[in-house]
Amino acid sequence: MERSPREELGLVEIKVRDGGPYKVTGPVRLVDARGDEFTVPAGDSIALCRCGRSAAKPFCDASHRAAGFDACERAGDG
Numbered sequence: 001m002e003r004s005p006r007e008e009l010g011l012v013e014i015k016v017r018d019g020g021p022y023k024v025t026g027p028v029r030l031v032d033a034r035g036d037e038f039t040v041p042a043g044d045s046i047a048l049c050r051c052g053r054s055a056a057k058p059f060c061d062a063s064h065r066a067a068g069f070d071a072c073e074r075a076g077d078g
């Protein structure tokens with residue numbers, strides 16, 4: 001499988017989803033508040049909760065939908 005330019009550079013990508021989680025594409029290592037580590041290989045993704053309603057924090061469990069979470073910030077908006 002061909003690697004994207006982002007993967008070639010080893011960059012982590014974080015996408016802000018309107019009204020939803022942060023989609024984080026690896027390679028990345030996430031360490032939670034207990035010190036548990038989650039390794040995300042290059043090209044794989046996780047969704048991190050930003051609404052505060054997930055029962056599976058720090059991961060999104062789609063509770064934002066039922067909660068009506070509404071956010072659409074743009075980088076650079078002051």
Ligand code: FES
Nearest residue numbers: 049051060063064
């Ligand atoms: S962003 Fe999906 S549950 Fe919080």
